[in-house]
Amino acid sequence: MPEQLEQMVREAIADEISAVAMYSTMANMVDNLTLKAVIMSIVADEFGHARTWMTLLETGF
Numbered sequence: 001m002p003e004q005l006e007q008m009v010r011e012a013i014a015d016e017i018s019a020v021a022m023y024s025t026m027a028n029m030v031d032n033l034t035l036k037a038v039i040m041s042i043v044a045d046e047f048g049h050a051r052t053w054m055t056l057l058e059t060g061f
């Protein structure tokens with residue numbers, strides 16, 4: 001994998017993890033359980049994105 005691409009993937013992973021943290025904070029700020037569930041579903045999506053990027057990084061595409 002080209003070095004620049006690897007660096008971009010590492011930044012993408014950091015961004016996805018950042019999104020997980022931010023959305024988790026948001027989920028903890030709402031009382032409505034439906035809204036909380038929707039936000040937690042988004043958290044799971046973002047975590048999945050991070051995992052996908054990490055797998056691609058490990059396999060080198």
Ligand SMILES: [Fe+2]
Pocket residue numbers: 016019045046049
């Ligand atoms: Fe994402």
